[in-house]
Amino acid sequence: MSWAAIVTVSVTLFVMAQEMSADDEKPLDPEAARIVAKVRRLMMTASLTTFIAVAVVMGVIGYRVFRNEGRVQHLPTISPVLPAGAKVLSSAIGEGRLVLTVEVNGAIELLSFDLDTLKPVGRTRLAPQ
Numbered sequence: 001m002s003w004a005a006i007v008t009v010s011v012t013l014f015v016m017a018q019e020m021s022a023d024d025e026k027p028l029d030p031e032a033a034r035i036v037a038k039v040r041r042l043m044m045t046a047s048l049t050t051f052i053a054v055a056v057v058m059g060v061i062g063y064r065v066f067r068n069e070g071r072v073q074h075l076p077t078i079s080p081v082l083p084a085g086a087k088v089l090s091s092a093i094g095e096g097r098l099v100l101t102v103e104v105n106g107a108i109e110l111l112s113f114d115l116d117t118l119k120p121v122g123r124t125r126l127a128p129q
Contacts, residue, residue, distance in 0.1 A: 080118045097121065
């Protein structure tokens, strides 16, 4: 079925519906007219609210997508300095600190680094008793 046939059928059905409703239409009493007007106002309010909500969502999405305007943020490449031959056993992050548990020459150490700059802030050697 082509688009022209679909449009022709749609227009024909619309014209037939208009002719049928024109023959059967009689004036509404005042109470029914008030109800119809109230329903129309409610529908307009709902439609306007929906349109505004969709516009706000589209605006937020557009803002988030285009706010960088082609700028690329370059992150600095910083790496913590570990002792030679150190083997990282585990890591933890919390309260602005990065703590690495490392094994150096058979001894276990906790190395603490500042999370923003990765500068060393502490070193704890764990020795067996």
